[in-house]
Amino acid sequence: MMNIDSLLNVMSWISVFVSLLLAFFLLTVTTKNKLANRLFALYLLFFAIDNIGIFISDDFVKSHFNLEFFRWTTCALTLPVFYLYIVSVCFTDFRLKARHLLHTIPFIVTNVAFTIRLYILNDAEKGQFYDHRSQMPELYVFQVMLGIQIVIYSIAVFLVLKKYRELYQENYANPKTSIFKWLFQLATVVFALYYLSMAKNSLRYTDFNSLWIWANVMMQFLALVITCWFVLNALNHPELFRGIDSKLELTKDMLHKHNETVEIKENQNEAIAAQIAVLKQYMSEKEPFLDPSLTIQELSNQIDIPVRDLSILINHHINQHFFDFVNEYRIQKAMSILKNPLKNDLTILEILYEVGFNSKSSFNTYFKKYTNLTPTAYRNA
Structure with missing residues (x-):
């Protein structure tokens, strides 16, 4: 005892x-x-x-x-x-x-x-x-x-x-x-x-x-x-030990607060489609996703769409979290670099930093999520 x-x-x-x-x-x-x-x-x-x-x-x-x-x-x-x-x-x-x-x-x-x-x-x-x-x-x-x-x-x-x-x-x-x-x-x-x-x-x-x-x-x-x-x-x-602003609102709460319904009229549907096209074109041409610390507020300022409208556009109408929306562009950029024979000398670490990631584990996780392959396996395929 x-x-x-x-x-x-x-x-x-x-x-x-x-x-x-x-x-x-x-x-x-x-x-x-x-x-x-x-x-x-x-x-x-x-x-x-x-x-x-x-x-x-x-x-x-x-x-x-x-x-x-x-x-x-x-x-x-x-x-x-x-x-x-x-x-x-x-x-x-x-x-x-x-x-x-x-x-x-x-x-x-x-x-x-x-x-x-x-x-x-x-x-x-x-x-x-x-x-x-x-x-x-x-x-x-x-x-x-x-x-x-x-x-x-x-x-x-x-x-x-x-x-x-x-x-x-x-x-x-x-x-x-x-x-x-x-x-x-x-x-x-x-x-x-x-x-x-x-x-x-x-x-x-x-x-x-x-x-x-x-x-x-x-x-x-x-x-x-x-x-x-x-x-x-x-x-x-x-x-x-870094946090976010608690004043941020979820998209579903924004829609509920302003009594917006999921149903969209035909003219609204055309306007939303046009906004989505502008957003995707901007992402492809200007590549704001290369900034590792990109936030929806910063993208809103760049593309001149109110942050509330941009949040609803991405999270509700495109049906993707901003997190996934941006990382998809990063992965697509990485895929093109990996398949580019002129950039065979770039290491995986150099590529992930170049496309906006700052963690090898995060890059590997999201790359495999979108391609079902590791970056090295994708390059050698």
Whole structure:
């Protein structure tokens, strides 16, 4: 038993140390996205506060019961802060407002309940509660509330990511600056950990004491691995922390807001066809897609079509995301270069940069999507 306790203590200390070290780095590093860094630092701080419970001695708890009870309640702030972090990374214009204090309601309600039921008790009564906390209804209700919170915030986070991805595909054409994949992985891993934690906590109320102990070891190990994984990714891929403007609208929302229907009259159909022809001619002749950071706003300025009309034209009438629309031209340009015998000396890396890509993996992915071949196989075919 001592060996398991020692192992838990070691992993907890490492997790807390890494979390606090990264939090300190995020709070002190010079960056444009200070709010996102501060929110994640706060998330890591709450994570560390939760982790230190494993190696807090009973003697310390008995001298500071209210502090320990309050430490429990900080768990109700962890996921709200994580959600706000996700939003702040996705949308560069995000700012904290008074309405965001609504996320603290579970934390406030819990502390009000604890004030009535726990904080005002004498030390003997607090000690009795602490010693039998697994059987106490207050802690059971608190665990249920945290479980509901996990479900709600997991849904909310993935809805934000879904909106971000749709907005990005309709307005941007640079796969390198997309943070969707990273945030999706992060959210999936974090919430998988929380759902496993829910399953682990349910063992608290069973007779499987040994299983509960080993579940704690496994959860602590996973928490340590995930913390280190985030640190490595954050250090190796700083470009992941770029967002988009939340004021951007999806095409379907534009159409709904202006009560536009899918049905098109014959004269409108001719006008739209003419606009599509002008757009495609401009893309072929002027090749704006060669700019790796091309956005729909920049293309709108170049072709002199209002950005709203251009978005509807591409995303609705051509039925392609701006992201795919632009990359198709890039791939077609790359295909012509690969088949040009005068450019056989160009490497694949040189070609992908020439046509507007800035990532070899992205280029290979999209090239294979459009041709079912790798660039090298296409050149040799």
